[in-house]
Amino acid sequence: MKGKSGRWAIFSVIIALVWILGISGCAGTKQAPVTDSSLELLRLPQPQTTGGKPLMEALRDRKSSRNFAPTPLPPQVLSNLLWAAFGINRPDSGRRTAPSALNWQETDIYVFTEQGVYLYDAKENLLMPIANGDHRGATGSIIQPFVKKAAVNLVFVVDAGRTGLIGKTMSTADRDMFSDTAVGFISQNVYLYCASEGLATVVRGLMDREALAALLHLRPEQRIILAQSVGYPGDQEEKKE
DSSP states (O other): OHHHHHHHHHHHHHHHHHHHHHHHHHOSOOOOOOOOTTSOOEEOOOOOOSOSOOHHHHHHHOOOOOOBOOOOOOHHHHHHHHHHHHOEEETTTTEESSOOGGGOOOEEEEEEOSSEEEEEETTTTEEEEEEESOOGGGGSOTTOGGGGTSSEEEEEEEEGGGOOOBTTTBOHHHHHHHHHHHHHHHHHHHHHHHHHHTOEEEEEOOSOHHHHHHHHTOOTTEEEEEEEEEEOBTTSOOOOO
8 A cells, every 4th residue: 555655646746747847837928019000910811831842852952041032922921931930830739830948939920021020929820010110120230231121030039928947947047048949940940941932041140139129129038039031032033922
């Protein structure tokens, strides 16, 4: 009986730990962003989740490019791009196309176009308006003039308010490492989608983070990690929808 009692005690502890970890991993509350009423909300078409190049061919063609045509991305391409980056691929659980520690899902994708700045809502498959006007240049530095020409610039922002376990089983440095790694997975998803669809892309780290944070109305616990430019290659004719 003592053996059984001991095993049940251990089992109970394991269950409790799993429950605590699950709650901690999802405990962060996603706060509503500050939106711009002068810019319209954009509902994206349903993402196309089939087709494209085989994985090995996409890996073969994966590369960075800083040469962009000014052609806008059609809504369907933008929807597919964002779904590939960090969309929901398991609707029953809400889990995403890129991993995150303890399923924190702490990364937000801000989308900069010629019309304005939007926040990608993967659950509703829409773009929430954040700032009216063309702010693509704010996503880069003086040595990156091409950012003003790329159809889309993505800015990856992690929200520490949606993470957990700090001071218990991991340090702040550990948490930041996990969040930075999660952004790396998302960026690579963008690279592979672009390689599959013949789009140009380059991930970037140089930008005025303070000015960009002010434009996006970020809270102190939100941190800009990387930006990524996406568009049609500059050496090909403009594509039509």
